[in-house]
Amino acid sequence: MSRLITAIEIDGAGGHPGAWRGPDVDPGAILTGSLALRAVQRAEAAGIDIATFADTLEAPADEAGAVSVRLDALGLAARIAPATSRIGLLPTITVTHTEPFHVQASVATLDYVSSGRGGWVADVSTSAEAAAVIGRREPAPAADLWREARYVVDVSRRLWDSWDDDAIIRDAPTGRFVDRDRLHYVNFESPTFNIKGPSIVPRPPQGHPVVAVRVNTPEALEAAADAELVLLSATAGVEEQLAVLRAAGSPLVLVSVAVLLDEDLKAAERRAAGGSFDYVGGVEGLAELVREFQAAGVDGVHFRPASLELDVPVIAEKLLPLLQVTAADRPGTTLRNRLGLTRPANRYAEGAAR
Amino acid sequence: MTKQIHLAAHFPGVNNTTVWADPESRSQIDFASFKHLAATAERGTFDFFFLAEGLRLREVKGRIHDLDVVGRPESLTVLSALAAVTTHLGLAATVNSTFNEPYELAKRIATLDHLSGGRAAWNVVTSWDAFTGENFRRGGYLDKADRYVRAQESLRIVRKLWDSWTDDDLLLDQEAGVFAREGTGAFADEGAHFGIHGRFGLPPSPQGRPVVIQAGDSDQGRDFAASGADVIFSRHGSFAAGQTFYKDVKDRLAKHGRTEESLKIMPAVTVVVADTDAEAVEKARHIREQQVSGPTAIVLAELIWGRDLSAYDPDGPLPTEDPVIGSNVTQGRAGFNDPAAIIKEWREAAEANGWSLRQTVINQQNRQTFIGSPETVATEMNRHVQENAADGFVLVPHLTPGGLDDFVDRVVPLLRERGVFRSEYAGTTLRSHLGLTP
Numbered sequence: 001m002s003r004l005i006t007a008i009e010i011d012g013a014g015g016h017p018g019a020w021r022g023p024d025v026d027p028g029a030i031l032t033g034s035l036a037l038r039a040v041q042r043a044e045a046a047g048i049d050i051a052t053f054a055d056t057l058e059a060p061a062d063e064a065g066a067v068s069v070r071l072d073a074l075g076l077a078a079r080i081a082p083a084t085s086r087i088g089l090l091p092t093i094t095v096t097h098t099e100p101f102h103v104q105a106s107v108a109t110l111d112y113v114s115s116g117r118g119g120w121v122a123d124v125s126t127s128a129e130a131a132a133v134i135g136r137r138e139p140a141p142a143a144d145l146w147r148e149a150r151y152v153v154d155v156s157r158r159l160w161d162s163w164d165d166d167a168i169i170r171d172a173p174t175g176r177f178v179d180r181d182r183l184h185y186v187n188f189e190s191p192t193f194n195i196k197g198p199s200i201v202p203r204p205p206q207g208h209p210v211v212a213v214r215v216n217t218p219e220a221l222e223a224a225a226d227a228e229l230v231l232l233s234a235t236a237g238v239e240e241q242l243a244v245l246r247a248a249g250s251p252l253v254l255v256s257v258a259v260l261l262d263e264d265l266k267a268a269e270r271r272a273a274g275g276s277f278d279y280v281g282g283v284e285g286l287a288e289l290v291r292e293f294q295a296a297g298v299d300g301v302h303f304r305p306a307s308l309e310l311d312v313p314v315i316a317e318k319l320l321p322l323l324q325v326t327a328a329d330r331p332g333t334t335l336r337n338r339l340g341l342t343r344p345a346n347r348y349a350e351g352a353a354r
Numbered sequence: 355m356t357k358q359i360h361l362a363a364h365f366p367g368v369n370n371t372t373v374w375a376d377p378e379s380r381s382q383i384d385f386a387s388f389k390h391l392a393a394t395a396e397r398g399t400f401d402f403f404f405l406a407e408g409l410r411l412r413e414v415k416g417r418i419h420d421l422d423v424v425g426r427p428e429s430l431t432v433l434s435a436l437a438a439v440t441t442h443l444g445l446a447a448t449v450n451s452t453f454n455e456p457y458e459l460a461k462r463i464a465t466l467d468h469l470s471g472g473r474a475a476w477n478v479v480t481s482w483d484a485f486t487g488e489n490f491r492r493g494g495y496l497d498k499a500d501r502y503v504r505a506q507e508s509l510r511i512v513r514k515l516w517d518s519w520t521d522d523d524l525l526l527d528q529e530a531g532v533f534a535r536e537g538t539g540a541f542a543d544e545g546a547h548f549g550i551h552g553r554f555g556l557p558p559s560p561q562g563r564p565v566v567i568q569a570g571d572s573d574q575g576r577d578f579a580a581s582g583a584d585v586i587f588s589r590h591g592s593f594a595a596g597q598t599f600y601k602d603v604k605d606r607l608a609k610h611g612r613t614e615e616s617l618k619i620m621p622a623v624t625v626v627v628a629d630t631d632a633e634a635v636e637k638a639r640h641i642r643e644q645q646v647s648g649p650t651a652i653v654l655a656e657l658i659w660g661r662d663l664s665a666y667d668p669d670g671p672l673p674t675e676d677p678v679i680g681s682n683v684t685q686g687r688a689g690f691n692d693p694a695a696i697i698k699e700w701r702e703a704a705e706a707n708g709w710s711l712r713q714t715v716i717n718q719q720n721r722q723t724f725i726g727s728p729e730t731v732a733t734e735m736n737r738h739v740q741e742n743a744a745d746g747f748v749l750v751p752h753l754t755p756g757g758l759d760d761f762v763d764r765v766v767p768l769l770r771e772r773g774v775f776r777s778e779y780a781g782t783t784l785r786s787h788l789g790l791t792p
Contacts, residue, residue, distance in 0.1 A: 027528065033468070059539060062536060062537065062538075062553060064532075068533050069555050069557065071469065072465035075434040078434035078435045082385070082438040100491075101489040105427075108428075112385055113427075115385070129552055132551050133457040134455050134457055135455075168425070172375040175421050175648070176421060177422060177423055180417060183424075197489070200409060200428075201426070
């Protein structure tokens with residue numbers, strides 16, 4: 001069986017709405033980013049491959065008892081980049097009301113500041129709330145928005161390719177900083193937007209930062225065919241969806257599980273009240289569940305911990321050793337290397353001789 | 355009363371001020387370069403680090419301009435990363451108000467403000483051209499006349515979102531289970547350019563709200579700055595022009611109910627320091643020659659003449675033609691308001707000194723603002739501030755990333771000795787460094 005890929009979700013103080021109220025949790029650290037930073041550093045030290053960062057364009061719902069603030073995921077991931085060295089950083093970025101040109105430039109920049117550990121979880125905004133805070137488009141059906149998202153992913157990759165890797169020549173005799181024949185207009189046209197290019201950012205360290213899609217609807221399942229990494233909901237038909245994704249050529253599929261860990265089952269159930277989880281219990285049981293997913297053919301697991309402060313240390317120190325995941329056996333310096341993905345050739349570059 | 359000087363470090367830009375052919379020049383895109391300059395600025399107890407923005411690669415005669423540095427990162431992402439490796443330095447992002455929406459700007463900049471503990475600034479710029487618009491959903495949708503209307507409305511709404519929470523709304527009451535006061539952050543706005551409503555998801559940062567910087571120089575731009583900016587990033591670095599600009603802008607503040615201290619004027623300046631004044635003059639000349647190669651001299655002249663001058667020899671005389679007004683021979687950078695006057699001045703100078711086209715460009719266009727020994731530069735900078743030609747400076751180095759090392763090591767100690775510049779940070783927020791109230 002191939003090496004298990006592991007990922008962890010960063011969302012406020014954790015996936016449980018009341019996680020911020022937990023003992024030893026400093027809720028103010030959600031806003032400074034230090035709660036997220038500590039969780040990602042713990043995950044990195046334990047050998048976890050990827051941190052994903054939850055986000056929506058609109059603010060979280062103003063619900064009693066829950067965290068009603070959220071930092072921009074891209075900014076948070078960039079803040080964490082210099083304070084980590086091996087873990088991949090994938091903020092959620094929505095594409096429905098945002099500018100594709102900015103999105104690709106930001107992800108390319110994240111790849112630079114993390115020395116090749118950048119990527120993103122592409123998402124759409126279907127809500128009326130998201131449409132209202134921007135005020136330019138009416139809410140649209142998910143199928144339409146995911147269709148557009150595929151164009152955004154496509155143009156992002158084209159813009160990352162709009163600079164050849166060797167476009168910067170610094171040729172003093174001719175006075176040229178770049179060879180403009182190695183910069184390319186993408187002239188991209190889609191039903192909802194057009195982009196001329198080239199990108200403002202040189203080709204990022206990984207060539208293409210890693211594109212992930214979270215699948216929890218049939219529309220997203222279809223769009224996930226373009227992603228290199230799929231986060232598949234654990235709640236329904238993992239095997240069927242996996243078959244669809246494999247047929248579409250998805251390279252890496254992780255099953256995404258909301259988890260709350262405590263060896264004391266009564267205590268675990270008390271903590272779980274008010275939340276929604278795929279697994280509540282001790283680490284042995286979760287390890288068993290992960291092995292079942294692995295046997296079903298998934299490439300790895302995306303943990304969504306109930307509490308960053310309580311559950312991440314348990315995942316890091318107790319669960320991962322059971323799964324034989326260690327920090328030592330991860331190859332490569334970039335996220336693509338680590339995941340066994342090749343660095344893509346540039347579609348515009350002519351010949352390999354240069 | 356002795357004024358305190360404010361200083362900012364500008365990351366070298368994509369124009370010919372930046373010398374890339376020097377052996378000391380390093381990557382314009384690797385994070386290590388940003389870290390180096392930010393560390394230098396923080397060692398020098400600067401107020402802030404400043405990043406410009408690009409949304410389309412510049413073109414000359416329909417082709418990508420290849421003689422200057424090309425390519426840069428997205429500002430807010432780099433600055434969020436710099437927040438991790440700095441502790442006090444302000445972090446200023448240039449972000450366009452034409453091709454971004456207020457809600458997203460407010461959220462992203464407020465995020466940087468929180469992640470840095472209250473050190474974020476937004477330099478509000480506008481564009482209107484269809485050239486830049488070709489990279490965006492709406493294309494070139496905005497009239498030139500409308501760009502400040504949209505910018506002003508955009509800034510007003512961004513501020514409204516930043517102000518949509520009071521300092522008391524974040525409760526963090528773990529016992530009672532109340533994170534924030536219910537209903538906080540709600541907003542709605544209708545204007546000529548925007549119609550939005552919803553809830554803003556971030557409370558005030560330790561500095562209240564991010565600092566706002568503005569760079570416009572037209573009458574409209576100055577009014578915009580006087581109505582709402584905390585800092586003006588001006589282009590009037592010379593003493594006389596600086597004083598005129600300073601008075602003009604500060605005089606506009608009263609009608610907006612603002613004090614003179616509430617707006618800091620910081621011109622972009624270049625500095626050349628050497629052991630003696632004579633050596634500095636020689637070094638400055640050498641840098642200008644590096645900045646203006648023969649092909650660059652032609653391109654800079656084309657920017658003023660508005661026509662193709664590629665048939666001219668940069669080492670020969672100035673072109674004899676008249677300028678073309680409103681030409682688009684160069685795209686993606688600011689043009690000149692009165693090219694005929696500049697050309698007249700250039701011709702007179704060239705004739706008087708026997709200069710070639712390249713020599714004329716070198717001498718007329720790229721002269722550094724402060725040239726001299728550390729002592730001379732410190733004295734001159736202080737004079738500009740004390741005599742109201744500026745409140746401080748945005749220093750634009752010609753080398754990436756070590757271009758301010760000399761200044762910080764040699765001039766900053768002298769400014770500190772004179773008691774006109776801090777020796778250590780008194781506070782932790784950018785507003786505190788700038789002496790601004792929220």
